[in-house]
Amino acid sequence: MTSEKSTYPIKRILTILIVIELVFWMLSYAIVQSLGFLMTATSGKYGFHFTKPAYFYLLALLIPFAYLFIRSLERKNNIDSNLSQFSRRKMQEGSVFWSVLRFFMLRTAFVFLIFALAQPIFGRKKVKGTMKSMELVVCLDVSNSMNTCDIESTSRLEVAKRSLNALIGTLAGEKIGLCLFARNSYVQLPLTTDYSAAKLFIEDVNTNAVSRQGTNIPEALSTAMSMFTKEKLTKAILVVTDGENHEEENASVYEDIIENEIQVCALGIGTELGGPIPEDPFNPQNGYRKDAFGQNVVSRMNPAFVKQIASKTNGYAMITSEPYPDLQTILTQINQMKRTKLRDLEFEVQESRYQVPLALAVLFWIIWLFVPALKKGFKK
8 A cells, every 4th residue: 555545655654753763762871871960970879770671661562562553544445445546645644643643652652651650760869867876785695504505405604696687677777885794704795786797796606705703793784874975865784694603793783773774674594493514515425523522503583583684774584495485575575665766867868750741741641632622723
């Protein structure tokens, strides 16, 4: 079917569409490049880019879209073939323009919708926010009794380390520090938000870290208090111990904790039945510690003492003899402590500009809807 005999000259329309596509994408490329150069020059890392460029694969749908458009014109040509040559020429005068215009409006609306989905980013803006946080110091008992394997052949210390790793996995912005104690105490890890480092330090903990044995809770609490900053934050101490062989020194620390409104949670690990203490925690089969009569020294977890820590500090106590403790209760208690506003913060972030192509997509879609009405208006 030749263009002279057709209402819609397909070859001419194809040529027009190809030219329009070339012009459109050349202009788009020039605009994107100029925006990228401008924004990079003025704001460094905040240059123009798309955060979700994978959506551009949807542009491949333009090919079947154009194919269907041409096929529809061919069908119309077949329908109009019975008209006189004069009528076809009269229709052709405006039909080509309006058909191409309507197609262009719809495909452009589709293209800009894809641009919006691809999330164009350029420029930057300032946003305000607040951060809520707390400082949490873990006091971990590393006395020899923590090597007792009375929890399904697992040492109390290993169970404690599992529990702490689970706890760290729930943190999001809180500072955590680690204090090791037996008869004496010392800072193993100052307060930090580097949770990976905290886990590494916990994995390396063993009972050889402190030479003088015992369970001096007041000493540990004093060291924990010294680790806190002067910032007005919620401050909390988590004491993890079996309560064995405890010392009673500097008991006034409990009053200081209450006066400074420091939250305390005490986690007791072990069984009341207890078990022997290995001579070598890395090789328990090498034998156990003996008393003066040659009998194995049996270590029993002291739940009363763990509860006493919580009572003296107006805190919370939890006792567990599970190899994988469910810390949901104690985690809830700790999470409830996170109620102090740290500070008002102002962030500088890259600004999403998806609204621009989305607005253009809507605009071209509306024009597409009104093209038939405009066509009728011009005919009048």
